Amino acid sequence: EDVYNLIQERNARETYPFLSIHSSNSYLRNHIETLQARCESLERQYLEQQQVVAEQARAIQLSTTNSAPAKNEARRLREQIATLHDEKIQNEVKASALATEISKVMSSLKEERAAQDGTISNLRMEATRCNEVITHLQSELDNSKSLTRLAQKQIDGLKDAIRSLQEENDETTKLNKRLLDERVTEKEKMAEQFNNMNDTIETLQKEANMLRSYAKMGNKGKGQGGSWFGGLRGRGDKNLLGAVNTIRPDEDDADVAKPTRQWGATVGAVMPSQPLFTIKEHRDDVTCVRYDSTNLNRVATASSDSTVKFFDTSSGQLEATFSAGGSQPLIGVDIGGDVVCGCGADKTCRVWNQQTKRMIHQLAGHSQKITCVRLFPGEKSVITGSADRSMRVWDISRHIYTQTTTFRHSSTTNCSDVSPETQTVVSGHLDGGIRCWDVRSGDRVLDLSLLHEGGVTSVQWKPGNGHEILTNGRDSILKIVDARTKAVIKAVNDPGFRTLTNHASSSFSPDGAYIAAGSGHNGDVFVWNAASGELEKRLSAHSCGAVGFAWGMGGTNGQQVATIDKSGVLILWG
Numbered sequence: 325e326d327v328y329n330l331i332q333e334r335n336a337r338e339t340y341p342f343l344s345i346h347s348s349n350s351y352l353r354n355h356i357e358t359l360q361a362r363c364e365s366l367e368r369q370y371l372e373q374q375q376v377v378a379e380q381a382r383a384i385q386l387s388t389t390n391s392a393p394a395k396n397e398a399r400r401l402r403e404q405i406a407t408l409h410d411e412k413i414q415n416e417v418k419a420s421a422l423a424t425e426i427s428k429v430m431s432s433l434k435e436e437r438a439a440q441d442g443t444i445s446n447l448r449m450e451a452t453r454c455n456e457v458i459t460h461l462q463s464e465l466d467n468s469k470s471l472t473r474l475a476q477k478q479i480d481g482l483k484d485a486i487r488s489l490q491e492e493n494d495e496t497t498k499l500n501k502r503l504l505d506e507r508v509t510e511k512e513k514m515a516e517q518f519n520n521m522n523d524t525i526e527t528l529q530k531e532a533n534m535l536r537s538y539a540k541m542g543n544k545g546k547g548q549g550g551s552w553f554g555g556l557r558g559r560g561d562k563n564l565l566g567a568v569n570t571i572r573p574d575e576d577d578a579d580v581a582k583p584t585r586q587w588g589a590t591v592g593a594v595m596p597s598q599p600l601f602t603i604k605e606h607r608d609d610v611t612c613v614r615y616d617s618t619n620l621n622r623v624a625t626a627s628s629d630s631t632v633k634f635f636d637t638s639s640g641q642l643e644a645t646f647s648a649g650g651s652q653p654l655i656g657v658d659i660g661g662d663v664v665c666g667c668g669a670d671k672t673c674r675v676w677n678q679q680t681k682r683m684i685h686q687l688a689g690h691s692q693k694i695t696c697v698r699l700f701p702g703e704k705s706v707i708t709g710s711a712d713r714s715m716r717v718w719d720i721s722r723h724i725y726t727q728t729t730t731f732r733h734s735s736t737t738n739c740s741d742v743s744p745e746t747q748t749v750v751s752g753h754l755d756g757g758i759r760c761w762d763v764r765s766g767d768r769v770l771d772l773s774l775l776h777e778g779g780v781t782s783v784q785w786k787p788g789n790g791h792e793i794l795t796n797g798r799d800s801i802l803k804i805v806d807a808r809t810k811a812v813i814k815a816v817n818d819p820g821f822r823t824l825t826n827h828a829s830s831s832f833s834p835d836g837a838y839i840a841a842g843s844g845h846n847g848d849v850f851v852w853n854a855a856s857g858e859l860e861k862r863l864s865a866h867s868c869g870a871v872g873f874a875w876g877m878g879g880t881n882g883q884q885v886a887t888i889d890k891s892g893v894l895i896l897w898g
Contacts, residue, residue: 327458327465334454338447345440352433359426366415373408380405514723593833594878596840596849596885596897599865601640603894605633608653610888611827615876616659623874623886624664625894628653632666634678637883637896646676646683655827656696663703663720667694673708675720685725687718695827696740700747700763707749707763709737715751717763731761731768738826739782745790750807752780752795754826760807772810775803782829786836794839796830798823802839804854816852818859820845824869831875834884842870842887849873849887849897865895 380401608628616622621637630650634643648654652670659665659678667673673694675685692711699706704721705728715737717729735755742749748769749761756779760770776797786792791807800823804814816839824844832839838860840851847866852859865887872888885897 327461331454331458335451338450342440342443345436349433349436349440352429356426356429356433359422363419363422366419370412370415373412377405377408508724593835593837593875594882594884594898595838595851595861596863597861598863598898599895600883600898601894601896602865603635603640603642603896604892605635605642605894606631606892608892609890610872610892610894611653611655612657612829613872613874613886613888613894614657614659615874615884615886616661617877618661620877620879621881621883622659622879623876623894623896624657624659625872625888626654626657626666626668627892629892630654630668632657632664632676634659634664635894635896637879637886638881640896644678644681646674646681648674655694658697658699658706660699660703663699665697665699665706667697667708669693671710673697673706673718675706675725685718685720687716687720687725687727689716689727690714692736695736695738698740698742698749700742701744707740707742709740709751711736713737715740715749715761729763729766731766733759733768738780739829741784741793743785743790745785748790750783750785750793752783754779756780756797758783758793758795758805770807770810772805775805775812776801779826781823781826782831782841784830784832786832787834788836792836794830794832796823796828796841798826802830802841802852804839814854814857816857816859818850818862820848820862821850822846822869825871827871829872829874831873833875834877840873840875840885842866842873842889844869844871844890847887847889849885863897865897866893867891 606625606627606629610625610627612626614624616624622634622643623637624632624634626632630648630652632646632648632654634645635641636643646664646666648666648668648670650670652668654666654668656667657665662678664676664678665673666676671688671690671693673687674683675687676683687706687708690708690710690712694708694710696709697706705717705719707715707717709715713733713736715731715733716727717731719726719728731749731751733751733753735753735757737751737753739752740749747763749763750770751759751761753759755773756776757771757773758775758780759768759772761767762769775795776799778798780795780797782794782796784794786794786804792813793805793807795803795805797803800821801815801817803812803816805811806813821841821843822845823841828841828844830839830841832854837854838851839854840849842849847864847868847870849861849863849865849870850859851861851863866889868890870887870889874886876884876886878884883896883898887895887897889895
């Protein structure tokens, strides 16, 4: 029905242009009929005038007298006849012109009629075709309706299936959440038990050490006619005595404490003079280098090849490789004892155990790449800085890590360092400023803006000093800043020194007497006197720009300085 109405509307639109033709055709027919009637009227008048002329002619002939009135009347009649004859001629001319006009009009009307007949024929053919199209469309419409009904049934079936899957998914999600909660609870219990066991082991170790010392003292007292444990035997304290008796003789020398991280220790500085080892183990450029202050004969590097590598500074040999398991570059690294941290562009920081070579934590929470990572003294906490303009402190002492503190600021963090004396964190930022944070209170205790042009690339607390900070900036200037007065104590630079990356590092010497960094332009190492600002040494060994510098406290071999460059080369200096 809707299609029929549409066709009726279309036919009405298509026939509208022909209404004027039909009206003009009717008007011309009426005009022709009027002209024909007028022509017939003129012919009747003409016949009547001929009859009058004939009667007058007969009357003239009958009244042919010599009388003057008769002649005058005859003359008048002849003139009247002449006039009538002229009118007749004129009427004939008019009738001829009218007939010609009528003939033209009729010819035009015939042509218009023929054209209208052709148009009507075309319209009839179009109407026939439209009817065929309508029939086809109607069949397609019926087919579409049947397909629509079928599709609606399928959609209803899919909705039911989706609803069923949604219900199953909700149930699965609830089950997964419950299992996850149970797993987390179980892990927390296991971690708590593990921590309790560690505490128990530490207590037992202390008691064992104490018993060893008592045993030594008892052995010494035997030569003087008595025993430290004679009273114990007399009183029947068998538990303590049995514990003493179970001590193995070879354990007397085992009470040497494990090496601890020597935060803030002041030792002598060994001025670099020549390369000891040139090492190329990374496939891509190296981004960061750190010495392990617990095992002083070990240095670590992070690289864009997504690995952290350990090297023995005595031999230059590769000891271990820790992989982040992807293609995202690692940007920062820090090591202490058995804990290894590596952060990178995948927005996470990985924590490995150096002994087992296994990853124990993957710290997730930043929304942008993590640019720096540092361990706190004791290796139980770690702080990360990110391009999301935040710094986060993580507790990694338990089986499940927790985020404890978040520092927020207005610029990307490029670097950070932890003061061993005050537990204060200093951070360098892309806006050229440095900020200091009190981890215990979570407050910002210093905000020194516009210290460098183009951003701060490296910060370090002076060893044995809790208020002086060394900074390196994209303006290729090294500055020593007093955090108490916010004043720049010393600023050094050199025409050949350039800082070209946001993670280019610099360092104090272990005794704080010197400051040094590698040039990103030519790879040269520059060493300045921290007090006078004079350039002490300039060393060349790298074939391309240096991006990292570390000055450790030195191990058994006295090796203290390490540099890295854009090609992935590590140089250990002697």
